[in-house]
Amino acid sequence: MGLHEEMVGIGSCALDASRELVLCSTRKKNTILLEMADALDERRVDIAEANRLDVEAAKAAGLSPAIMDRLALTPTRIDGMISGLREVAALMDPVGETISRWIRPNGLEIIKQRVPIGVIGIIYESRPNVTVDTAALCLKTSNAVILRGGKESVHSNAILADTLIEAGRRKGMPEHAIQLIRTADREAVRELVQLEGYVDLVIPRGGEALIRAVTENARVPVIKHYKGICHTYVDESADVAMAVAIAINAKCQRPGVCNAMETLLVHEAIAPVFLPIFAKRAIDCGVILRGDAASREVIPAMQVATEEDWSTEYLDLRLSVRVVGSVREAVAHINKYGSRHSDAIVSESEAAQKIFTQEVDSATVYVNASTRFTDGGEFGMGAEIGISTDKLHARGPMGLEELTTYKYVIQGKGQVR
Amino acid sequence: MGLHEEMVGIGSCALDASRELVLCSTRKKNTILLEMADALDERRVDIAEANRLDVEAAKAAGLSPAIMDRLALTPTRIDGMISGLREVAALMDPVGETISRWIRPNGLEIIKQRVPIGVIGIIYESRPNVTVDTAALCLKTSNAVILRGGKESVHSNAILADTLIEAGRRKGMPEHAIQLIRTADREAVRELVQLEGYVDLVIPRGGEALIRAVTENARVPVIKHYKGICHTYVDESADVAMAVAIAINAKCQRPGVCNAMETLLVHEAIAPVFLPIFAKRAIDCGVILRGDAASREVIPAMQVATEEDWSTEYLDLRLSVRVVGSVREAVAHINKYGSRHSDAIVSESEAAQKIFTQEVDSATVYVNASTRFTDGGEFGMGAEIGISTDKLHARGPMGLEELTTYKYVIQGKGQVR
Numbered sequence: 001m002g003l004h005e006e007m008v009g010i011g012s013c014a015l016d017a018s019r020e021l022v023l024c025s026t027r028k029k030n031t032i033l034l035e036m037a038d039a040l041d042e043r044r045v046d047i048a049e050a051n052r053l054d055v056e057a058a059k060a061a062g063l064s065p066a067i068m069d070r071l072a073l074t075p076t077r078i079d080g081m082i083s084g085l086r087e088v089a090a091l092m093d094p095v096g097e098t099i100s101r102w103i104r105p106n107g108l109e110i111i112k113q114r115v116p117i118g119v120i121g122i123i124y125e126s127r128p129n130v131t132v133d134t135a136a137l138c139l140k141t142s143n144a145v146i147l148r149g150g151k152e153s154v155h156s157n158a159i160l161a162d163t164l165i166e167a168g169r170r171k172g173m174p175e176h177a178i179q180l181i182r183t184a185d186r187e188a189v190r191e192l193v194q195l196e197g198y199v200d201l202v203i204p205r206g207g208e209a210l211i212r213a214v215t216e217n218a219r220v221p222v223i224k225h226y227k228g229i230c231h232t233y234v235d236e237s238a239d240v241a242m243a244v245a246i247a248i249n250a251k252c253q254r255p256g257v258c259n260a261m262e263t264l265l266v267h268e269a270i271a272p273v274f275l276p277i278f279a280k281r282a283i284d285c286g287v288i289l290r291g292d293a294a295s296r297e298v299i300p301a302m303q304v305a306t307e308e309d310w311s312t313e314y315l316d317l318r319l320s321v322r323v324v325g326s327v328r329e330a331v332a333h334i335n336k337y338g339s340r341h342s343d344a345i346v347s348e349s350e351a352a353q354k355i356f357t358q359e360v361d362s363a364t365v366y367v368n369a370s371t372r373f374t375d376g377g378e379f380g381m382g383a384e385i386g387i388s389t390d391k392l393h394a395r396g397p398m399g400l401e402e403l404t405t406y407k408y409v410i411q412g413k414g415q416v417r
Numbered sequence: 418m419g420l421h422e423e424m425v426g427i428g429s430c431a432l433d434a435s436r437e438l439v440l441c442s443t444r445k446k447n448t449i450l451l452e453m454a455d456a457l458d459e460r461r462v463d464i465a466e467a468n469r470l471d472v473e474a475a476k477a478a479g480l481s482p483a484i485m486d487r488l489a490l491t492p493t494r495i496d497g498m499i500s501g502l503r504e505v506a507a508l509m510d511p512v513g514e515t516i517s518r519w520i521r522p523n524g525l526e527i528i529k530q531r532v533p534i535g536v537i538g539i540i541y542e543s544r545p546n547v548t549v550d551t552a553a554l555c556l557k558t559s560n561a562v563i564l565r566g567g568k569e570s571v572h573s574n575a576i577l578a579d580t581l582i583e584a585g586r587r588k589g590m591p592e593h594a595i596q597l598i599r600t601a602d603r604e605a606v607r608e609l610v611q612l613e614g615y616v617d618l619v620i621p622r623g624g625e626a627l628i629r630a631v632t633e634n635a636r637v638p639v640i641k642h643y644k645g646i647c648h649t650y651v652d653e654s655a656d657v658a659m660a661v662a663i664a665i666n667a668k669c670q671r672p673g674v675c676n677a678m679e680t681l682l683v684h685e686a687i688a689p690v691f692l693p694i695f696a697k698r699a700i701d702c703g704v705i706l707r708g709d710a711a712s713r714e715v716i717p718a719m720q721v722a723t724e725e726d727w728s729t730e731y732l733d734l735r736l737s738v739r740v741v742g743s744v745r746e747a748v749a750h751i752n753k754y755g756s757r758h759s760d761a762i763v764s765e766s767e768a769a770q771k772i773f774t775q776e777v778d779s780a781t782v783y784v785n786a787s788t789r790f791t792d793g794g795e796f797g798m799g800a801e802i803g804i805s806t807d808k809l810h811a812r813g814p815m816g817l818e819e820l821t822t823y824k825y826v827i828q829g830k831g832q833v834r
Contacts, residue, residue: 019752019776019778022775022776022778023775023776102797104795104796104797108786108790110796110797117808117809118778118808196632200808200809201808201809215613215636216636219632219633221638221639221807221809222638223809239831242831245831245833246831246833248833249833249834250833253833253834335436357826358439358440359436359439359440361436361439361535361824362824363824363825364824364825364827365824365825365826365827366827366829367826367827367828367829368828368829368830368831368832369525369827369828369829369830369831369832369833370829370832370833370834372833372834373525373827373832373834378521378834379521379527379825380519380521380527390638391534391535391617391618391822392534392617392618392638392640392809392810392822393809393810395822395823395824395825396824396825405808405809405812406812407778407779407780407781407782407812407813408780408781408782408796408812408813409774409782409784410781410782410783410784410786410790411784411785411786412783412784412785412786412787413785413786414656414659414662414663414785414786415785415786415787415790416662416663416665416666416667416670416786416787416789417666417670417787417789417790417795
């Protein structure tokens with residue numbers, strides 16, 4: 001059997017499973033999720049052993065420390081997966097909810113009802129816990145899921161998926177509700193994203209190269225969880241102490257994540273006051289600063305920022321700094337170089353706040369708060385499958401509700417047109 | 418300048434316009450729409466003359482009567498475009514609406530706010546009134562639009578677009594809020610659907626070949642307004658008179674549209690009673706019937722239905738008929754051969770209704786009503802840009818609300834993480 005036939009087989013099994021999942025009660029789905037949590041707990045030793053194979057192979061292949069870190073399943077991370085399953089079980093099931101309901105003059109009752117999307121493909125890189133997190137979120141929303149993990153984590157993903165599938169089977173989960181693509185053939189991803197009629201949505205989770213490859217080949221819808229080039233704009237009216245606290249938090253609290261700040265924009269009127277205080281704190285935190293000419297006039301110690309810096313996601317203790325003449329200039333910079341993720345204004349002026357929130361075209365726009373809050377947990381969603389930088393279907397943190405769509409159920413009494 | 422550069426130019430201008438459109442008040446947008454209506458009214462003679470060129474060219478090229486009909490701008494159709502503009506002006510503006518709002522324990526106020534999608538590309542075939550309808554809907558929702566009509570209607574589309582653009586300019590519409598791709602080069606469509614970073618959404622409106630070509634080439638999101646293979650299932654518990662009325666209406670009232678019935682499924686227990694009455698009425702209406710073996714046992718006059726019939730959108734007074742053993746067999750047939758558009762059950766049994774509405778995976782599912790109601794106007798949306806057969810972002814009739822997305826605006830008081 002060729003790869004194409006194999007992938008069509010996986011798609012077809014997922015489609016069948018998705019139709020059975022529509023019939024699963026919330027209680028049954030929760031029972032399955034809790035059984036999965038117990039099963040992971042019981043198989044800790046085997047999971048650690050499988051993960052050790054991946055980690056050793058990665059070490060032998062000379063992969064970067066960052067990848068090694070994402071790959072490793074420490075006891076704490078295994079705990080995290082187990083508690084994640086239990087948390088998802090405890091969340092509200094959005095499937096079946098009535099979104100709206102109205103009656104037409106001819107008596108037709110129209111009910112807009114929340115339903116699963118159907119079959120979801122998840123393509124991810126080195127972090128094996130994505131296997132468990134995404135399978136749990138898809139199951140809770142009655143979606144069948146096809147998982148494709150990175151080749152570095154092949155042993156870890158296999159044992160995690162097997163453990164979930166076996167636990168699910170014990171509690172009556174539809175066969176093929178969760179499938180893992182096990183072939184090493186890299187063409188499998190191209191096949192997956194072209195499974196029209198079987199796969200309803202693909203979510204790539206990983207670096208820019210992965211997302212680009214998926215988008216270019218896809219014939220099914222893709223929601224991109226893209227890079228975060230997040231900005232903080234310090235307006236002329238800003239409270240300086242608040243601006244310093246927010247900017248330092250956005251850059252330093254966890255620089256390696258997508259909602260950390262990469263570029264600081266400062267109004268020229270406040271730059272001479274704000275920048276010296278901020279720069280001292282930032283440098284104390286270990287941040288390397290790169291500035292445009294105007295900001296380097298205030299802080300000559302900064303390196304020179306190039307055009308490339310404005311569109312670079314450092315994911316590191318690095319920051320580009322630019323002085324702007326107005327809030328509109330800040331907005332234009334963000335809309336040009338940003339990634340539509342999270343951007344903040346620090347300002348005491350309602351007029352400037354309004355311009356910023358209305359005109360910045362990003363999923364989340366903050367007034368007087370750190371961009372670091374863009375997160376399903378911080379938003380109160382309980383769990384997240386990622387943060388969409390797309391504009392269709394879902395924007396920003398995606399939780400359970402964003403893994404659903406709707407249908408119209410229309411009740412009549414024999415009406416004809 | 419090559420085609421690629423030309424298309425990037427159009428995309429870039431549209432993006433600029435979309436950012437100005439965000440700032441347009443509802444009042445201003447409505448003033449522009451009313452000015453456009455007046456302008457079309459004043460230029461009726463020129464519009465008819467331009468349309469005559471297209472119609473004559475189509476006649477000379479020997480195009481089908483169906484295309485000729487869709488192409489012609491009769492005085493009634495011009496009236497329709499004018500009243501359409503006025504109706505869109507009168508509709509509620511969804512942009513800026515607060516979808517939901519909550520406050521987190523840390524005091525952050527999260528506002529989920531409705532915003533325009535940005536830049537929308539519309540690719541359509543012969544009907545020139547799509548130029549006006551879609552431009553109006555996009556303008557009302559503050560989206561910039563790039564129009565690409567069929568080559569048969571090139572003169573009609575040009576004068577309609579020019580009239581709208583000139584009228585808009587008189588009332589301060591952002592330059593390039595509405596653009597028409599005027600090159601005859603067919604590659605322009607491929608370029609348009611690959612304008613990542615400029616175009617946020619493409620909606621192809623036309624036949625299956627067009628939609629397939631767009632989907633295969635697209636790198637930007639596409640919402641498909643696909644064919645309608647709609648079913649009516651007559652359950653064993655159906656009220657026979659109601660079932661006949663609904664099935665006749667769904668097939669005969671306007672057979673050439675996407676929400677008309679193409680396949681009738683009949684429970685075996687009711688077939689001997691229902692089919693003779695229905696078949697007589699249908700044949701009186703001029704319907705050609707094709708049935709499976711079981712239905713031909715009841716009505717031997719029917720032609721033989723082949724496997725191909727089940728997935729054919731006739732758009733004509735033709736109907737395929739199949740006898741099924743249960744509601745689940747009907748559901749399986751619909752999910753296998755249907756196009757996720759509109760499907761109806763006629764049944765007095767709540768159990769059968771529930772199985773049908775829960776398990777049929779279509780945008781609109783009817784109980785005891787005709788599928789012909791799937792329409793923005795019939796749903797009370799006022800206007801529609803089409804009917805989505807996709808599952809993401811929007812399903813079923815798409816009105817103004819479906820041409821928007823959302824952003825999170827978050828108000829803080831200096832919160833950090």
